[in-house]
Amino acid sequence: MFWIVGAILIIAYAIIPVLWIVSLSFKEGDDITNKSFLPTVWSWENYRTVFASDLFTTALRNSIGMSLIATTISVVLATLAAYAISRLNFPGKRLVLGVALAITVFPVIAIATPLFNLWRTIGLYDTWLGLIIPYLSYSLPLSVYVLAAFFREIPWEMEQAAQVDGATAWQAFRRVIVPLAAPGVFTAAILTFFAVWNDFVFGITLTSSEAARPVPAALAFFQGASQFSQPTAPIAAAAVVVTIPVVVLVLLFQRKIVAGLTNGAVKG
Amino acid sequence: MSTTIPAAPPSAPTRTRPQRRRAPVTDRARKERNLGWLLAGPAFIAMVAVTGYPILNAIWLSLFDYRLTDPAGRDFVGLGNYATILTDGLFWKQFGVTSLITVVTVSAELVLGFALAMVMHRALYLRTALRTAILVPYGIITVVSAYAWAYGFSNTYGFVNGLFGLGDYDWFGGTWSALFTVCVAEIWKTTPFMSLLLLAGLAQIPDDYLEAAKVDGATAWQRVKRVILPNMKAAIMVALLFRTLDAFRIFDSIFIMTAGAQGTETLSFLAYRQTISRVMVGLGSAVSVILAILVVLIAVMFVRVFRTDLSQQRGDRK
Incomplete structure (x- = not known):
């Protein structure tokens, strides 16, 4: 009984702030400042406002496009690297791991400011590529670690059996290991997507216009842009829109996400 | 990307295959070596190219008095920027x-995260609902x-003021109350992550230990303190x-919630403001480098404590 109460409290803890921003996004007119949790009239007004605004729709397109591209490339590269790290013996393996660890430790802001200077010089400032590249290098360590942890759990005897049967190392990788590793790769993809989707620092430092600005950065600029007379409720609506993909992924894949987050962290 | 996932470095496998012991560079070993770099190379280049240069560049620029809008006035000042920063009361x-x-935030998250983990560990019902719910703040x-x-x-x-009957209290009007709101937001967002890591540690404690303690008459508190906590030190x-x-x-929460007003500015925010808003590239880079050094120091400190802790534990058991 005690645990049930605890469980209900935890669920409330997790979703009340989300419900609050959802509720705020449905308020209109005087309701916005009524300071109560729920609107008196539920209105789609704010959603119409944000979807009618180029500022938001282009940002949404940027976010979706850049996140998907960065996630895909990152996971492909990380899969290859994690395989090599967990399976093959080659000089410099520790160097790869060390660099990955150093990147996760290094403050993003400390990378973003020099990149700001560099990108302006070589013309990558305010472009999709200019954001995808840092997304890639910042999400790679994460994917490499998650995948290497998964790869350690794979029954490698099967690969050896394939090699005994005459398969090359590459064939053994592609035919035997890829199908076994697919669930891990998928989990790494979800976690990478979360990380990239969440980016704010690169988004505000490396863009100056709608050309490449992702949603989190665009949200912060809603205020200054004074496109809306009253930006609070539209910001709430935009915030809800970008939270939907997160909630959908969590609902569908909670088991995989939990496994990916904790695998290796504790065993290592 | 503040939600970096911790995963302990997958310890480089030390398996030695029998055939490699015979000769250092057999044909097979060489092929394996090449394949290794072929597979890991692209990821390695992608990581180093984009972070290696900016890091070195930041260190280089931090030695100059350099304002982006005045490139001609760029002046080598050595460690001058560092001296400026470290003697500035604002920095401290x-x-x-x-x-x-x-x-x-970290201490609150540890306590709260441990409570969440205990409940999730014990809950027989609502297990899926619980995990799904706490992943929302994480994601x-x-x-x-x-x-x-x-x-x-x-x-x-x-709605907060109404809920607690605080009238028109202005949370963002004072340093302490503004910092409080930032901490609340941070704790809410990151406790789930902490609790999942702790849950994984909790799941590794054999039930027998707890049963044995119970049989020996240990109270619930004693079981937590003497059995559970020592056994999940690594996870903690x-x-x-x-x-x-x-x-x-x-950075993110500060930027959105207070924009550094009311004395709530943090070091990341300072680095951002110096470089991007004030285009004082030299000074801003120096702040970034100092921040990086501090983070590395924290990491080293933790690893030190962690190591001695583990070896002590091992010693105790013998």
Whole structure:
């Protein structure tokens, strides 16, 4: 009984702030400042406002496009690297791991400011590529670690059996290991997507216009842009829109996400 | 990307295959070596190319008095920027604010995260619902979470004042109350992550230990203190390390909730403001380098404590 109460409290803890921003996004007119949790009239007004605004729709397109591209490339590269790290013996393996660890430790802001200077010089400032590249290098360590942890759990005897049967190392990788590793790769993809989707620092430092600005950065600029007379409720609506993909992924894949987050962290 | 996932470095496998012992560079070993770099190379280049240069560039620029709008006035000042920063009271104040936020949020997250983990570990029902629910704060965009809390605490839009009967209290009008709201937002967003790591540690404690303690008449508190906590030290240390490093780099929530007003500026925010807003590239780079050094120091400190802790534990058991 005690645990049930605890469980209900935890669920409330997790979703009340989300419900609050959802509720705020449905308020209109005087309701916005009524300071109560729920609107008196539920209105789609704010959603119409944000979807009618180029500022938001282009940002949404940027976010979706850049996140998907960065996630895909990152996971492909990380899969290859994690395989090599967990399976093959080659000089410099520790160097790869060390660099990955150093990147996760290094403050993003400390990378973003020099990149700001560099990108302006070589013309990558305010472009999709200019954001995808840092997304890639910042999400790679994460994917490499998650995948290497998964790869350690794979029954490698099967690969050896394939090699005994005459398969090359590459064939053994592609035919035997890829199908076994697919669930891990998928989990790494979800976690990478979360990380990239969440980016704010690169988004505000490396863009100056709608050309490449992702949603989190665009949200912060809603205020200054004074496109809306009253930006609070539209910001709430935009915030809800970008939270939907997160909630959908969590609902569908909670088991995989939990496994990916904790695998290796504790065993290592 | 503040939600970096901790995963202990997958210890480089030390398996030695029999055939490699015979000769150092057999044909097969050479092929394996080449394949290794072929597979790991692209990821390695992608990581180094984009971070290696900026890091070195930042260190280089930090030695100049350089304002982006005045390139001709660029002047080599050696460690002058560092001296300027380290003798500036503002820097130390922001160092204090950053440390305070780190200590407060990480300790609150540890306690709260442990409670969540205990409940999730024991809950027979609602297990899926629980995990799904707590993954929402984990996955949600930090900026969104910051807005949700900023509006919640706001005395124009928010429900918090009404809930606690605080009238028109202005949370963002004073340093302490503004910092409080930032901490609440951070704790809400990152406790789930902490609790999942702790849950994984909890799941590794054999039930027999707890049963045995119970049979021997240990109270619930004694079981937590004497059996559970010592056995999940590794999980606690990993969770603390990664959360501390993350918390020390706090940026998004500050930017959205207070924009550094009322003395709530943190070191990351200072680095951003110097370089991007004030285009003082040299000075800003120096702040970035100092921040990086501090983060590395924290990491080294943790690893030190962690190591001695583990060896002590091993010693105890013998």
